[in-house]
Amino acid sequence: MRTEITNQINDDVASLSEVYLTQGPDAVDVAISQRLALSPLSRAGAHYRFEDQGGLPRSGDLSAAITQSSKLTDPTIVQSTNFGSLTLRATVFQGGETLIVARENSAIRKAAWVQLRNTLIGLVALIALAALIAVRATGSLRQRIGQMNDTLDHVGKGHLDARLPETGQEDELGALASHINGMIGRAERLLNLRKRVTDQVAHEMRSPLTRLDAALLKAQSNTRADPALAKARAELKSSLRLLDGLLDVSSAEAQQGDRRNLEPVDLAELGANMVELFEPVAELRGQHLVLEARAKAVVDAAPAQIGRLISNLIDNALKYADPNTDIIISIDTLGNKAVLSVANQGPQILGELRSEIFTPFFRHPDMAEKQGHGLGLALCRSIALRHDGTLDITPNPHLTIFTLTLPLTEQS
Structure with a gap:
């Protein structure tokens, strides 16, 4: 801080000396008046006294009592009643005039703190901007990676028509x-x-x-x-x-994507018919079919195909469910979708088996002795896709739940 004050005083002395040599003492008076007209913060507590050969004041705001202790070369610190602690220095021009230049020590300190504050504000703003850019970049990165994960998840479930969007970004x-x-x-x-x-x-x-x-x-x-x-x-x-x-x-x-020959089908009514059809088989195995139709769910479908899908799901549940347990067929709506699920207590289908079980010829490793060719669930998923629907296994720690989702008819 002391070095900064000394440098400012020396620069000011040199500047006014240049004015004196090139334009004369009157120009020095004008320059001092201009400097004193600036706001205190802008001139950083600068004060002056310009005397003629006889020691009479020409311009400036310092009193003779303050400037008496100033030295010609080294800066001197004095206490002023009006301005507080000052650092000042004097110089004598070739015409005998004396120039005293002073700086308020507190004003320099205040200006330095203002500069430091502005620097800190700028630094904080820069950090905030960098953080904002980082957040936006991270958000974009997370979004793109999320799209990749979603697409690969769809592919893992057998939807090989899934593709990542082409963004055109060459990175x-x-x-x-x-x-x-x-x-x-x-x-x-x-x-x-x-x-x-x-x-x-x-x-x-x-x-x-x-x-x-x-x-x-x-x-x-x-x-x-x-x-x-x-x-x-x-x-x-x-x-x-x-x-x-x-x-x-x-x-x-x-037939996927082919909407011809579809007609409104009430899943609740179809589910009731299937329960009535399979109830005798369930009784022979000590099982019980439970229909929970929570809402009227009408979909555009080929009745024979949807009926076969539901019958395959119920037949699988009867085949693999534990004895003396309930098999629950529930029908509900969610938004513009009809949701039918078949739940049973039996061997858990975990991890990769959830997608592989819909692959043709796949058999559950714990149920290899059961009769069948492993085509039933593959056919069920193909029928669901044909009707713009999905068929997946809903995770549950205690039940095996197959969930069919189909678009509701526009009249539903």
Whole structure:
């Protein structure tokens, strides 16, 4: 602070000396008057006294009593009644005039604190701006990563038509999004190729197997009861059911997006019919079907396909539920969606099994001994997608819950 005061006084002395040498003493009077006209904060507590050769004052606001102790070279600190603590310095011009320049020590300190305060305010503003930019950048980053996670989650659930939005940003995340879309596209093409091959094989094999079954039936009718022929026909019928299942899945997938031949279907009414149909089977297994229709839910659907979807879900629940337990079929609405769920107490479907269980031929590892080909749930999801709906497993620590969501009709 002391060094800053000394530098200001020396600069002021040098400046006024230059005015004296180039323009004369009258110009010094004018310059001092101009300096004193500034606000105290702007001139940082500057005070002056300009005397002629005889010591009489020409201009300035300092008294003779204050300036008597000033030195010609070194700054001197004095106490003033009017201005408080001052640091001042004197110089004598070649014409014999004396110039005394002073600074208020408190004013310099105040100006320094103001400068420090402004610097701190600027620093805080800069930090706030940097924080705002960081928050916006982080928010954008979180949003883009969230989109990636959502898309990959959809892909994991079997929706291979999901793609990340193309933002056009040429950065690392943009390149990653492009690679992810390319990977999903290649996976979709490979699965579609596998599906076409499977569908073609199923279609080509069904006719010869049907003819073979007719031949076995004819041979069986022409001979005495032959267990080998009966077993062969049973195996053949199982293969035909497998091929029919594959063709049903293929047909439902081929109809995705096709809204023709759909009609209003009341899920509560359809659910009641299904409960009535399966109740005798449930009683034989010591189980009980419970229908909870909480709202009227009418959807545009192909009745046969939706009926098959619900019957498959109930049949699976009966097959895998623990004995002497309830199987709950609930129907409700959520916004513009109809929600049907089938819940049972049985083997838990956890982790990756939640998406894999909808894959054709997948069997629950704990239930491999159960009869079936693993096509029922694949067909159910294909039917749901055909109706612009979803079929997923709802996480629950105690129950296995399959939830079907379909758009309500516009009249609902």
